[in-house]
Amino acid sequence: MVSPTRARILDAALELIQRHGFGGTTVTGIEELAGLSPGSGSFYRHFRSKEEVFRAVLERELERAQGYRDEFERGPVADPQEALTRRFLQQLDYMARVRPLINLLAREHGRFPDLTDRIGAALVDQGIIEEAAHLMRDLPSGPAHDDPRALLTVVVSALTGYHLLQGYFGRSPSDVAPDRFAAALAAVMAAPPA
Amino acid sequence: MVSPTRARILDAALELIQRHGFGGTTVTGIEELAGLSPGSGSFYRHFRSKEEVFRAVLERELERAQGYRDEFERGPVADPQEALTRRFLQQLDYMARVRPLINLLAREHGRFPDLTDRIGAALVDQGIIEEAAHLMRDLPSGPAHDDPRALLTVVVSALTGYHLLQGYFGRSPSDVAPDRFAAALAAVMAAPPA
DNA sequence: GTCTATAAAATGATAGAC
DNA sequence: GTCTATCATTTTATAGAC
Known part of the structure; x- marks a missing residue:
């Protein structure tokens, strides 16, 4: 069982590091955002330093991201193109959930x-591997292209x-909604x- | 004519803000990176505060980015698809040149x-407008799609x-080179x- | 326009009472 | 496990000599 204060410190640190780096x-x-007395140093009963809490924050987010991976639902595949659309929307949803991790990466x-x-490794490489598997599944012929890996990169890059x-x-570029x-x-x- | 020291301070600030936020x-x-005595406060003869230098850095990078816009070369269009490829490579090159601006945006x-x-407004919206014009030009029929703006968004998102x-x-995702x-x-x- | 010196505040971290 | 109090350091910013 982990201390609830420790968890609140992690929450506060995640929030602030995303905002201010x-x-x-x-x-x-x-300390203040975690409900502790600001400047009291109570923080140091839970973490040895600012760097240690940063690493702990990242570890927790990585674990969470792993968990999200398994939650994708797989409906019946009717039209391949529509299946792809649904798949891409799920990917965007996944990215929204791991946004904290992406923000931390972008900042630090x-x-x-x-x-x-x-x-x-956890986000990009894993994402590419799974995306490849799903493209193979949803497009019966597989990606119709003479350079499938480059095509995969296009997909992952576009989503990212x-x-x-x-x-x-x-807002989205050109105000185009996710769907x-x-x-x-x-x-x-x-x-x-072509 | 601007002070050379002022320029060196801007260079130093850009470099450090990209690295550390x-x-x-x-x-x-x-001051140290600009060749001034660290802690001397000579910085304050050129800028009133840290925030002011940050804004000045951004202004300068925005002006530079505007300048890069005009440098695209337009070779003769032979194969439309090859023209597109060249165009996309130029866009990636442009992004590499405005990378400082993108980094600042990502961080702050x-x-x-x-x-x-x-x-x-300067990077994305302008980029989309120009990309649209070029797609129209390089693909004689225009983007063959029932939602051209969404297609544009896909292009801009993929490049970004x-x-x-x-x-x-x-490194690039899946180790796929730019070309x-x-x-x-x-x-x-x-x-x-389809 | 840069330097030395320094003030004033913020910050990372520790000690000890409760 | 949190608090008050405190320290050492870093950091922003200013004053005045050169």
């Missing part, structure tokens, strides 16, 4: 290279880019090669 | 909402996502609608 986050601020890549590598642009500007985006992406994927 | 960057560190969006909006993933992990990526994206764009 690691360097811009203060232990005092974490370079400060903790070891953690960056692990996030990369759409998600990040939305996060940065608060329109997913449908368009599915359409070009299902199209025969 | 605004909150993690100190005036002392800026939310702290300076007014600047975020301006970056968004590819660029950002490369920046975050130091393969651009070719694959061009192929699906040039394909007839």
Whole structure:
């Protein structure tokens, strides 16, 4: 059983690091948001340093992300193109759930290279592998293209880019909603090669 | 004519803010990297505060980005699909040149909402407009799709996502090089609608 | 325009009472 | 396990000599 205070500190640290970055986050601020007396140093009964809490935050988010992976529902496949659209919407949903991890990566890549590598492996590589499997499944012929891996990269890049642009500007590029985006992406994927 | 020291301070601030974020960057560190005596406060002969230098850095990068816009070369259009590939590679190149701006946005969006909006307008909206014009030009029939704006969003998202993933992990997703990526994206764009 | 020196505040971290 | 109190350091910012 973990201390509830420890969990609140993790929540507070996650929130503040996403907003102000690691360097811009203060232990005092974490204490305050966690309901502890600001500047009291009570933080240090739970973590040895600011860096340690940052690593703990990342570990927790990585575990959560692993859990989300298993929750995808698999409806019956009717139209391949529609199945793709649904799949892409689920991917966007997944990205929204791991947004904290993505934000941490976007902010602090370079400060903790070891953690960056692990996030990369967990999110991108794993995402590509699963995406490949699903494309094979939803498009009976497999990706119709002479460079399937490049095509996969296009899919993953498009989903990631759409998600990040939305996060940065608060709206999607060109004000295209997720369902329109997913449908368009599915359409070009299902199209025969030029 | 601007002071060379002022320019060096801007260079130093850009470098450090990209590495450590605004909150993690100190005036002392800026002075040191700019060749001034660390902790001397000479910084304050050029800028009133850390926030002011951050805004000045962003202004300068925005002006630079505007300049890059005009440098695209337009070779003769032979094969439409190959023209698209070249165009996408140029876009990735452009993104690499405005990477500082993208990094600043990725790190500090939310702290300076007014600047975020301006970056968004300059990079994304402008990028979409130009991309649309070029797609119209390179694909004689125009984007063959029943939702051209959604298709544009897919293109811009894919390019942005590819660029950002490369920046975050130091390599492209699935280790697909830019030319393969651009070719694959061009192929699906040039394909007839499903 | 840069330096030395320094003030004033914020910050990371510790000690000890409860 | 939290608090008050405190310390050492870092950091923002200013004053004045050169």
